[in-house]
Amino acid sequence: MHKISVAGTGYVGLVAGVCFAEVGHHVTCVDIDEQKINMLKQGISPIYETGLEELMQKNYVAGRLDFTTDYIHAYKDADAVFIGVGTPEQPDGSANLSYIATAARQIAETIEKDCLVVVKSTVPVGTNDKVEQFIKDFLVNNVKVEVASNPEFLAQGTAVRDTLEAARIIIGTDSKWAEEMLMKIYEPFNLPIVSVSRRSAEMIKYAANDFLALKISYMNDIANLCELVGADIQDVARGMSFDERIGSKFLNAGIGYGGSCFPKDTKALDYLARQNGYEIRTVKAAITVNNDQKTVLYRKASNRLITFDGLKVAVLGLTFKPGTDDLREAPSLENVPLLLDRGAMIYAYDPVGSDNFRQKYPESEYKITYVKSPEEALSGANVCFIFTEWDEIKAVKPENYKNQMRTPLVYDGRNIYGIEDMKDAGVEYYSIGRQAVI
Ligand code: NAD
Numbered sequence: 001m002h003k004i005s006v007a008g009t010g011y012v013g014l015v016a017g018v019c020f021a022e023v024g025h026h027v028t029c030v031d032i033d034e035q036k037i038n039m040l041k042q043g044i045s046p047i048y049e050t051g052l053e054e055l056m057q058k059n060y061v062a063g064r065l066d067f068t069t070d071y072i073h074a075y076k077d078a079d080a081v082f083i084g085v086g087t088p089e090q091p092d093g094s095a096n097l098s099y100i101a102t103a104a105r106q107i108a109e110t111i112e113k114d115c116l117v118v119v120k121s122t123v124p125v126g127t128n129d130k131v132e133q134f135i136k137d138f139l140v141n142n143v144k145v146e147v148a149s150n151p152e153f154l155a156q157g158t159a160v161r162d163t164l165e166a167a168r169i170i171i172g173t174d175s176k177w178a179e180e181m182l183m184k185i186y187e188p189f190n191l192p193i194v195s196v197s198r199r200s201a202e203m204i205k206y207a208a209n210d211f212l213a214l215k216i217s218y219m220n221d222i223a224n225l226c227e228l229v230g231a232d233i234q235d236v237a238r239g240m241s242f243d244e245r246i247g248s249k250f251l252n253a254g255i256g257y258g259g260s261c262f263p264k265d266t267k268a269l270d271y272l273a274r275q276n277g278y279e280i281r282t283v284k285a286a287i288t289v290n291n292d293q294k295t296v297l298y299r300k301a302s303n304r305l306i307t308f309d310g311l312k313v314a315v316l317g318l319t320f321k322p323g324t325d326d327l328r329e330a331p332s333l334e335n336v337p338l339l340l341d342r343g344a345m346i347y348a349y350d351p352v353g354s355d356n357f358r359q360k361y362p363e364s365e366y367k368i369t370y371v372k373s374p375e376e377a378l379s380g381a382n383v384c385f386i387f388t389e390w391d392e393i394k395a396v397k398p399e400n401y402k403n404q405m406r407t408p409l410v411y412d413g414r415n416i417y418g419i420e421d422m423k424d425a426g427v428e429y430y431s432i433g434r435q436a437v438i
Helices: 011-022 032-041 051-060 070-076 098-110 127-136 161-162 177-188 199-228 234-242 262-275 283-292 298-303 331-341 352-358 374-378 396-403 421-424
Strands: 003-007 026-030 066-067 080-083 116-119 145-149 169-172 195-196 310-317 345-349 369-371 381-386 409-411 426-428
Touching: 003 011, 003 098, 011 026, 011 051, 011 066, 011 080, 011 161, 026 070, 032 066, 051 066, 051 331, 066 070, 098 116, 098 127, 098 331, 116 127, 116 177, 116 374, 127 145, 145 177, 145 199, 169 177, 169 199, 177 195, 177 331, 195 199, 199 234, 199 262, 262 283, 262 369, 298 331, 298 345, 298 381, 298 409, 298 426, 310 331, 310 374, 331 345, 331 352, 345 374, 345 421, 352 369, 369 381, 369 409, 374 396, 396 421, 421 426
Parallel strands: 003 026, 003 080, 026 066, 080 116, 116 145, 169 195, 310 345, 310 381, 345 369, 381 409, 409 426
Antiparallel strands: none
16 A cells, blocks of 8 residues: 555545545645645535545554645655646636646655656646656755656546546556556455556546537537527437437536536647647537536516616526536626616525625625525525526425516526426526427
């Protein structure tokens, strides 16, 4: 078993650290955020992920998992340091590599024995070559250090399962020493391993994510056309899904992808292409479609209503998808400010995302109220927007909209309901890629 340190206790770093401990490694998770480390030491996960807190507590108690801000102590005698810090988007679309650089420098200045540095963060092709050189430039002790790429494919909401039962592990290195150590580290997971060059590994991550983003934007594009020509996107998707070449996943039309990955990774690949004198037209199209898609319901509602001023607007779902408390690039963040600007009084419900949303839109400064149930949001509302398909929201029956709202006017960005069910319940219902119920 190895002594592993992980830089960054976000969705990627924390889940990786906990899962490494679960298979028997000795893991120290490092973060610069003291508040997060204090929570973790008390057994509280700063992020919402099914099963994470239990596994975290179990391995902490077993002595295989520790949390610290003291990176010197954590890195100095580690066999491997995994980097899982953020690589957020910059205004020009490129990835901000400053967190990676800081972590790399901290590693260079502290390691006291041979160490494999493994970059899990999503970074543009060629970054790890630079990270390796950077570490070597700042190295304080005379030790061997190499950098390998090991991109992460977990999806938020199912992160623990996605790690313990990953479809594949990608190992990107041109060194036998690094490859063998990573193979050993991952051996207890008993999962398929794909070993490729460092640059190919970096590209696999973007190519995979952007393909999924493209698939979503493609279905949203087809959905918009379905509405215009009288077809139903859900029937179309069902018909497509039986073709094994297409597959049945990621065929749901909606109000666009969000989250911390697809939006930034599509833009970063576009930036990388431009930097290399190439125009990546398919990915650019996915970005354009997605930007428009996020406000498609707001635009429909604006056409239908004379004004939002003084209307009670129920917003069901704030997070970018169910199963996470993450709001990054969530469609709600595009739509809520538009509605507030137009004078709406918002009653928002989300089973886990309200606290994070409140930090951006506090009740004291905006006409927004965070409620504890969908019913509270719907009661007396003039219009309802559905942005996230949480089970708690899917459980709302069509007749509840009719009975609880002042006017049963619903804009559903996740196609939760059957058209006929909403028609039977007497709800005026607009969704994505399907005929409106008027
Ligand atoms: P995050 O923002 O949730 O977490 C990053 C953490 O790193 C923060 O807690 C921050 O305080 C910490 N940090 C910053 N600098 C540090 C340093 N020098 N030392 C120690 N900790 C430091 O990020 P995330 O969502 O986990 O994403 C991390 C990377 O993984 C990104 O490149 C992302 O693109 C990629 N990724 C994310 C997901 C996902 O679903 N979130 C999936 C696959 C890949």
